[in-house]
Amino acid sequence: MPYVADTHALVWFFTDSSRLGPSALQIMRQADAGQEVIIIPTIVLGELMSICKSGKASLDFLTTLEKLEAGDNYQIVPLDIATLKIADAIKAELEMHDRFIVATAQRFNALVLTKDRVITRSGTVKTIW
Secondary structure, eight states: OEEEEOHHHHHHHHTTOTTSOHHHHHHHHHHHTTSSEEEEEHHHHHHHHHHHHHTSSSOOHHHHHHHHHHOTTEEEEOOOHHHHHHHHHOOSOOOHHHHHHHHHHHHTTOEEEOOOHHHHHHTSSOEEO
């Protein structure tokens, strides 16, 4: 089953943070081992870049991006027309970034690795943390 990672999942995985949920951590490790697929929407990469540039995470954006590109089990997907149409049809009150993450998960029939309560409570996708 594919998974969509939100920004916190990526940041906390690559910084070895204890804030990453145990189930999300296990799935991310399995992806590193070639056993799972993690879908990463480009909107998440945009948020990651912003976090790295602001100094809120001890990550270098380009180094992290290269790790993701090099991994066979990380699939970076663009924000495209199909995803925008799905996002537009979502009835839940989600902020723009979350709406695109949820739309990506719906498009690929994936679970979302997130602790975001708004996404979880929206009932629009299944989440794991």
